[in-house]
Amino acid sequence: MGWRERFEEPVAGVAARSRGAQWARAALTRITTPLLPDDYLHLANPLWSARELRGKVVSVTPESEDSATIRIRPGWGFSLDYTPGQYVGIGVLVEGRWTWRSYSLTSAPGAERAGRSGGAPGAERAGRSGGAPGAERAGAAPERDRTISITVKAMPEGFLSSHLVNGLQPGTVVRLAAPRGEFVLPDPLPSKILFATAGSGITPIISMLRMIRHRGQHADIRLVHSTPAPEALIFGDELAAMAADGIIDLHVQYTRTDGKLTAERLAELVPDWHERATWACGPSGFLDVLHAMFDDAGVAGRLHIERFALERGAVGAEGGTVTFGRSAKTAETDGATTLLEAGESAGVIMPFGCRMGICQSCVVMLDKGCVRDLRSGVEHVEGERIQTCVSVAAGDCSLDV
Numbered sequence: 001m002g003w004r005e006r007f008e009e010p011v012a013g014v015a016a017r018s019r020g021a022q023w024a025r026a027a028l029t030r031i032t033t034p035l036l037p038d039d040y041l042h043l044a045n046p047l048w049s050a051r052e053l054r055g056k057v058v059s060v061t062p063e064s065e066d067s068a069t070i071r072i073r074p075g076w077g078f079s080l081d082y083t084p085g086q087y088v089g090i091g092v093l094v095e096g097r098w099t100w101r102s103y104s105l106t107s108a109p110g111a112e113r114a115g116r117s118g119g120a121p122g123a124e125r126a127g128r129s130g131g132a133p134g135a136e137r138a139g140a141a142p143e144r145d146r147t148i149s150i151t152v153k154a155m156p157e158g159f160l161s162s163h164l165v166n167g168l169q170p171g172t173v174v175r176l177a178a179p180r181g182e183f184v185l186p187d188p189l190p191s192k193i194l195f196a197t198a199g200s201g202i203t204p205i206i207s208m209l210r211m212i213r214h215r216g217q218h219a220d221i222r223l224v225h226s227t228p229a230p231e232a233l234i235f236g237d238e239l240a241a242m243a244a245d246g247i248i249d250l251h252v253q254y255t256r257t258d259g260k261l262t263a264e265r266l267a268e269l270v271p272d273w274h275e276r277a278t279w280a281c282g283p284s285g286f287l288d289v290l291h292a293m294f295d296d297a298g299v300a301g302r303l304h305i306e307r308f309a310l311e312r313g314a315v316g317a318e319g320g321t322v323t324f325g326r327s328a329k330t331a332e333t334d335g336a337t338t339l340l341e342a343g344e345s346a347g348v349i350m351p352f353g354c355r356m357g358i359c360q361s362c363v364v365m366l367d368k369g370c371v372r373d374l375r376s377g378v379e380h381v382e383g384e385r386i387q388t389c390v391s392v393a394a395g396d397c398s399l400d401v
């Protein structure tokens, strides 16, 4: 590898979006190896790291009975030039172990600081550097927002989401993976748009809407959002304000009283749905209905879908001992735990992106043994490159990571 490639290679597999920042980070680490500068940087500021992207939690604001918006101030190397609809990886230290999940950004790049967050006023857990929404000095010039936000719904039985919503404290330093994802709007905007969302699936869309509002863009936008009941509605006040301002035409379907949103009901609410460029996000069942609807009408190309959960179509495998060759670590797996999760629990720095089989960032070489793809049941054998985020061990195996 030449000096240029060596310096440009992402450090610890975590790429910064900006090439300049990545180069500087890589150079700083590699010039000083084996005396890594991180310990010294960390003493000066916990957000400075030459090896990984970090951020500090500024505030945690309840949005509904079981969700909260987490505002984070990213440290050095994190590019704020993301595109609404993209997601970030966030790593949090819980019970002595770094746990990673993906979350759509709900902030809009370039927006001014502290817009209407939709959070309940006064309910925010804010750090000293946080600044409550609306707390700026009257008459002060708008300041560019240097923070990002994610909005998390606490999943029953879920490991990290409940901690993020109910236990995360302002001031906590988290790890970040650079924004990525293709679930974004084109530029210029299509003249007729449909956003179809359910539950926490509103998150990538609110970022798009905040950008549209911030830029003063105009389009004929219908938003049909499903949620169980008013107390579960996320961003309710902000969506109502956008509707009042004529930015969107809004329908909220409360499924406990109005029933689930069916294809027939959607066609009734938005008769010209098949003419609209559509972005949809929500639980699998909801997205499957939309997919079938657009497919049957021969307009599947108009539908853009973001899934939050891995579709486990196949049964797991028997599990086994997974060896992470380059890291000289091993993990015992039960056949339902993905190789990515197994590696992370064993303290291996695993490459990853979406964590659900889309982006290919997690691909590594299977050096020995056999693994099974959780979506299709297809088995892969040694010598093949495999996606660790959707694969489980089918017996003892060894990975080149």
Ligand SMILES: Cc1cc2nc3c(=O)[nH]c(=O)nc-3n(C[C@H](O)[C@H](O)[C@H](O)COP(=O)(O)OP(=O)(O)OC[C@H]3O[C@@H](n4cnc5c(N)ncnc54)[C@H](O)[C@@H]3O)c2cc1C
Binding pocket: 087, 101, 102, 103, 104, 105, 150, 151, 152, 153, 154, 155, 156, 157, 158, 159, 160, 161, 162, 200, 203, 204, 307, 308, 309, 354, 355, 356
């Ligand atoms: C691109 C992308 C963007 C995303 N954006 C968002 C977002 O904006 N907001 C958001 O809230 N989420 C989002 N997610 C989902 C998020 O990444 C997490 O998957 C989610 O928060 C659940 O994490 P967890 O650790 O709580 O659940 P996990 O522990 O990973 O469990 C996952 C699921 O399994 C269930 N489960 C776990 N253990 C058990 C058990 N013992 N018995 C039965 N069921 C069980 C949980 O209820 C949960 O439904 C996104 C995902 C992706 C891929």
Ligand code: FES
Binding pocket: 351, 352, 353, 354, 355, 356, 357, 358, 359, 360, 361, 362, 363, 387, 388, 389, 390
């Ligand atoms: S992390 Fe995206 S495909 Fe595995």
